[in-house]
Structure formats: structure tokens, C-alpha cells
Amino acid sequence: MLHASINWHSENPLSESEGIPRTRYIIFLFCFWNFDDVNYAAIKCSKTALVVDPVMVSTSGHTLAGPSILDSFREELLRMADIVTPNLKETSALLGGVPLLTISDMRSAAKAIHDIGPRNVLVKGGDLHASLDAVDVFYDGNDFYEFRSSRIMTPNTHETGCTLATTVAAELAKGSQMLSAVKVAKRYVEAALSYSKNIVIGGGRQGPMDHLLKLKGNVQRRPFDPCDLFLYAVTDSRMNKKWGRSIVDAVKAAIEGGASIIQLREKEVETSDFLEAAKACLKICRVHGVPLLINDRIDVALASDADGVHIGQSDMPAHVARALLGPEKIIGVSCKTPEQAQQAWIDGADYIGSGGVYPTNTKENNKTIGLDGLKTVCLSSKLPVVAIGGIGMSNAQAVMELGVPNLKGVAVVSALFDRECVLTETRKLLEVLKESTKVAN
Numbered sequence: 001m002l003h004a005s006i007n008w009h010s011e012n013p014l015s016e017s018e019g020i021p022r023t024r025y026i027i028f029l030f031c032f033w034n035f036d037d038v039n040y041a042a043i044k045c046s047k048t049a050l051v052v053d054p055v056m057v058s059t060s061g062h063t064l065a066g067p068s069i070l071d072s073f074r075e076e077l078l079r080m081a082d083i084v085t086p087n088l089k090e091t092s093a094l095l096g097g098v099p100l101l102t103i104s105d106m107r108s109a110a111k112a113i114h115d116i117g118p119r120n121v122l123v124k125g126g127d128l129h130a131s132l133d134a135v136d137v138f139y140d141g142n143d144f145y146e147f148r149s150s151r152i153m154t155p156n157t158h159e160t161g162c163t164l165a166t167t168v169a170a171e172l173a174k175g176s177q178m179l180s181a182v183k184v185a186k187r188y189v190e191a192a193l194s195y196s197k198n199i200v201i202g203g204g205r206q207g208p209m210d211h212l213l214k215l216k217g218n219v220q221r222r223p224f225d226p227c228d229l230f231l232y233a234v235t236d237s238r239m240n241k242k243w244g245r246s247i248v249d250a251v252k253a254a255i256e257g258g259a260s261i262i263q264l265r266e267k268e269v270e271t272s273d274f275l276e277a278a279k280a281c282l283k284i285c286r287v288h289g290v291p292l293l294i295n296d297r298i299d300v301a302l303a304s305d306a307d308g309v310h311i312g313q314s315d316m317p318a319h320v321a322r323a324l325l326g327p328e329k330i331i332g333v334s335c336k337t338p339e340q341a342q343q344a345w346i347d348g349a350d351y352i353g354s355g356g357v358y359p360t361n362t363k364e365n366n367k368t369i370g371l372d373g374l375k376t377v378c379l380s381s382k383l384p385v386v387a388i389g390g391i392g393m394s395n396a397q398a399v400m401e402l403g404v405p406n407l408k409g410v411a412v413v414s415a416l417f418d419r420e421c422v423l424t425e426t427r428k429l430l431e432v433l434k435e436s437t438k439v440a441n
């Protein structure tokens with residue numbers, strides 16, 4: 001059976017001219033439409049889910065279905081839906097014309113639509129101009145979630161709603177939970193919008209988005225893989241100075257030793273030096289296919305075109321970082337609690353760093369959460385986790401043997417960089433990590 005995204009055009013000229021009764025729906029299956037890997041699975045599913053995108057008013061403002069269909073929509077289709085994904089105008093129409101001016105209005109509307117019968121509601125707020133970001137409100141009958149993304153300025157917004165609904169259907173087919181499916185779909189739409197923003201297709205005021213971004217190879221970097229977190233080397237300018245080496249030499253050695261991801265955590269360098277170092281490190285990282293992240297400094301990440309950032313709880317909020325960096329860059333967030341981990345996930349982070357697991361001298365006044373604290377965060381996190389804080393050769397095995405599947409690796413500063421030979425220390429730690437995963441499996 002097929003997971004279907006249904007776009008209901010019952011006042012489509014076809015239904016009028018063919019005399020199709022109101023209660024028979026004209027169904028457009030968009031499942032094969034987006035040639036992106038997120039959607040391929042739509043053909044493989046074994047269970048059905050109904051994703052309804054009520055195509056009544058398009059993003060461009062065109063009315064696609066008039067008031068005559070609303071009753072049967074409310075009385076029949078919505079009740080069957082696993083999720084319904086109206087935009088603001090459709091939400092208002094479904095609720096008899098209520099004004100929707102704020103996010104609080106969107107929440108009330110999501111609840112009112114949920115009362116009609118669908119299991120989940122996603123009110124899409126792309127048209128809420130009171131908000132700088134595009135904010136969508138998701139309601140599952142118990143909890144509200146706000147998904148924020150950057151507002152991409154482009155005339156090529158045609159089909160965004162259909163694409164989102166289709167991607168949700170495809171993700172459900174792959175076995176995702178509803179909330180995760182919505183999150184992936186939003187990220188995909190954002191990436192496609194960003195990719196298509198300057199394309200000129202046809203002569204109309206509004207153009208379509210291009211779904212083929214991945215096939216066309218516009219994404220130069222491979223997407224983030226949680227396995228990248230396995231041996232996460234985090235640099236420290238003080239330590240490199242102490243041992244008389246440059247950031248670039250430190251990064252080279254760590255990569256040669258087997259580091260799978262690098263973070264430049266340079267607290268004491270001038271911005272211009274940081275940027276130059278980031279650009280030089282990026283060249284090396286790209287050659288070896290190792291992602292390069294920048295600690296805290298979103299400006300440096302943007303200017304150097306690094307692969308992403310790592311931010312803490314008192315830095316730029318992750319959803320703002322996501323808006324600034326776009327959908328493709330990697331964002332890591334430091335989290336000590338399940339609540340912070342949940343927020344990082346909602347805000348669009350790709351992974352969380354959790355610690356200090358053990359006491360450390362590298363970061364002052366940093367609370368130690370211990371192995372128990374790490375485990376609690378891992379068990380609650382929907383994102384992959386890397387452990388940090390006081391980790392080295394002697395205790396990395398204990399961390400990896402916690403036995404929680406989303407704990408993907410260790411992030412290390414002093415055990416690699418406060419040493420004479422970064423290459424040797426990285427190699428040795430890699431061996432310890434490999435051994436401990438053998439034991440754990």
C-alpha cells in the first residue's frame with residue numbers, strides 16, 4: 001500500500017466538467033514527485049497514513065477550492081487524516097474566517113482544527129508577516145511545537161505546500177514518527193527553496209521550486225553523518241601556543257591521526273586570524289572529507305564557509321543560528337539536560353554535545369554531569385550525542401560502553417592538544433574507541 005499525500009482540488013475544472021460528486025475526492029499523488037532520497041521510500045511502505053494538504057488557497061493567494069467544499073472537507077476528509085497541513089489562509093477558511101495574526105492565534109487554530117478530527121495538525125505560518133522567521137505550529141492533541149526557519153525571499157514558492165505534505169508522507173513510509181517526519185520535510189522544503197531562489201522558470205510572477213537539488217549535485221558537501229562524531233577533535237589556542245604549533249598544524253595532525261570531525265574552539269585569537277585559520281583548515285578538511293565546525297562564531301563560519309558551528313546554551317539561540325546558516329550547515333548544541341536536548345532538536349540542531357562527563361580544566365566553572373547525566377540526556381535525545389569533558393585514553397571506553405545507541409562518539413580537547421604529539425595521541429585514542437565499540441557490539 002502507499003503512503004499518500006492528498007491535495008484536494010474538488011473545485012478543480014476537472015471535477016466540475018466531469019460531474020464528479022462532491023464527496024469523491026480528486027487525489028493527486030505526489031509521492032514520486034520529489035526526486036530526493038527522502039521521498040524514494042514512499043514506494044516501499046507497508047502501512048498507510050493519510051497526509052492531507054488542503055489545497056484551498058495557494059501561497060500565491062489564488063483560491064483553488066471555494067466555500068462549497070468546506071463542509072465535506074470538515075466532515076469527511078479531516079477526520080480520516082493522520083495529519084493536515086493548512087497554510088494560514090486555509091486554516092482561516094477551515095475555521096470560518098477567523099483572523100490569524102499571531103503565533104498564539106495559530107496555536108488556538110491548530111487546536112480548533114484538531115478538535116475536528118485529524119490526529120495531528122501543522123499550521124504553516126509562512127505568510128505570517130508579523131514574524132521575521134517562518135514559524136509553523138504543530139499540535140498532536142497534547143503538545144504544541146513551534147518550528148522556526150529562515151524566511152527565504154524568492155518568487156519561486158509555487159508547490160511548497162504539496163512538497164511538504166509529500167515529504168511528510170515519504171518520511172512516514174520510512175517509519176519515522178510524525179514529529180520527525182514534519183521536521184525532515186521542513187528542512188527539505190527550506191533547502192529546495194534556497195536552492196531555487198534565483199532560478200528563472202517561465203514568465204509568471206511566481207515560479208516553481210526545483211526539487212532536483214540533490215541530483216543536480218548542488219550540495220557540494222556530503223550531508224552530516226552522525227558517525228562523524230566518533231572522534232571529535234576540538235582545538236584550543238592556548239594549548240597550541242604552549243606546544244608551539246599553529247592551529248593549522250594541529251588540525252592536520254589530528255586528521256592524520258584519524259579525527260572524524262574538527263571544531264575550531266579559539267577563544268583568544270583575533271577575528272581576522274581566526275578567519276584565516278578557518279579558511280586554511282577548511283582546505284585540509286575538505287581534502288580529507290572531514291567536516292570543520294566553528295565554536296560559537298557564526299560570523300566566522302559564514303565568512304569561511306565552514307561546515308557548521310557548535311554553540312552553547314548562552315550563545316546565539318540554535319533556531320537563529322539555523323536561520324542565519326541555512327538548512328545545510330551542521331549545528332551542534334551543548335546540552336546538559338533532556339529539556340535542552342528537546343529544544344535543540346526543535347530548533348533544528350543536528351547533534352548535541354553533552355558534558356562535562358568528567359571534571360576538566362579546559363572549561364572553567366563547567367558543571368560535571370557524570371556518566372549518569374550523560375546517559376539521561378542520551379536516552380531523551382532525538383539527536384545524536386557526542387560526549388565531552390575530561391575524556392581521554394583512560395576513560396573513553398567507559399563512555400562508549402554506556403550502551404545507548406545515539407551516543408556516537410567523544411569530543412576531546414586536552415587529551416589530544418595538550419600533548420607533545422597530536423598525531424600519536426589521536427591515533428591511540430582512535431584505537432581505544434574502535435576497541436570499545438567492538439566490546440559494546
Ligand SMILES: Cc1ncc(COP(=O)(O)OP(=O)(O)O)c(N)n1
Binds near residue numbers: 295353354
Ligand atoms: C562537541 C562540543 N560539545 C560541547 C561544547 C561546549 O560548548 P559551549 O557550551 O559553547 O562552551 P564553549 O566551548 O564555548 O566554552 C563544545 N565546544 N563542543
Ligand SMILES: Cc1ncsc1CCOP(=O)(O)O
Binds near residue numbers: 355356359388415
Ligand atoms: C568545551 C567543553 N564543554 C564541556 S567540557 C569542555 C572541555 C573539554 O575539554 P577536555 O577534553 O580538555 O576536558
